[in-house]
């Protein structure tokens with residue numbers, strides 16, 4: 487096929503992707519099931535916190551004015567007229583010369599404007615009566631948490647697009663978000679193609695390899711918040727591939743194939759796109775690995791033809807598919823973070839295409855150091871195990887020397903670091 491395969495720059499490819507990416511639909515989910523989901527509504531403080539004036543200490547609620555003039559030499563006695571544990575409310579209106587025993591978190595009684603800590607008073611029993619003696623003046627407001635002191639009503643605590651984790655869970659519960667509006671998790675279909683592929687439980691035979699791409703991709707898909715659906719291995723047979731893919735498109739809006747994206751004799755991805763009538767966003771990117779990555783849209787549906795080479799497949803997903811899925815799940819940050827790092831070795835092999843080298847970055851003190859994690863060929867996947875970053879070598883770079891500052895993209899992976907003291 488005389489297909490035009492002009493390589494476009496990586497940033498141009500990402501730009502085309504972003505232009506077409508769409509937010510997903512919204513659903514309501516019971517709070518306890520929303521951990522890790524993305525909020526589709528702002529988290530608003532529906533009432534002030536605290537919503538009543540409450541004691542911040544175990545002690546006695548008093549009128550500050552009653553304590554004025556108290557000293558070690560001249561104690562003042564107050565009569566204890568009630569007791570309020572947390573969760574209860576005193577019916578009493580505190581009068582001059584009185585105190586109410588109060589526990590942390592309990593509502594301040596009417597008339598009281600200060601709390602004195604339990605350990606600062608002398609408790610005295612006179613027959614049926616209880617009294618306290620205080621030996622210091624207590625300022626108005628002491629140990630009281632006032633209405634709205636923590637959060638005012640109407641404050642936006644997190645905007646939609648926030649991934650829900652511990653802090654958001656706590657605040658959603660605090661404000662009574664029993665059901666939370668979150669973005670639906672798109673389902674992403676995965677086919678791996680190649681007549682050479684064996685499934686994981688099969689014994690190796692000459693000329694065949696085990697499929698590893700689907701396992702890798704399913705993990706990458708889950709990390710975006712989307713739900714993968716594995717459709718299995720397809721042989722290099724155009725008609726079988728076409729039938730399987732059209733059927734899968736009736737079930738999912740996002741479909742990935744790996745393999746067959748190149749120009750080999752059995753590389754059918756381009757023909758599939760033609761026959762599907764999909765609109766191709768690009769079919770060659772000036773990058774290594776993954777130059778044959780192809781992306782097309784079919785109405786609101788997406789087709790990703792990733793390279794069969796595991797590392798190319800991995801990089802193609804992270805650069806192009808991840809932002810589309812992150813957008814669909816409503817995340818506020820759709821791109822992986824980037825930073826500079828000091829490289830620990832020279833990089834040879836200058837290339838006109840931008841290189842994304844699997845690498846490991848480490849934080850030491852206030853500096854980040856990065857080094858390649860092994861053989862940098864697109865077919866080599868073992869270097870993915872240690873990689874937590876992609877080291878970016880822009881196309882046309884003449885040379886990179888040890889200690890140069892280079893750009894890295896942080897993968898969603900653990901980072902080792904030493905704490906700087």
Ligand code: AMP
Nearest residue numbers: 678680697698699745746747793794795
């Ligand atoms: P292709 O993109 O079909 O030309 O495949 C490129 C290379 O990736 C070939 O060496 C394939 O055997 C290998 N490959 C293709 N699919 C997979 C897969 N699912 N898992 C592991 N390797 C694969």
Ligand code: MG
Nearest residue numbers: 680745746794
């Ligand atoms: Mg193949």
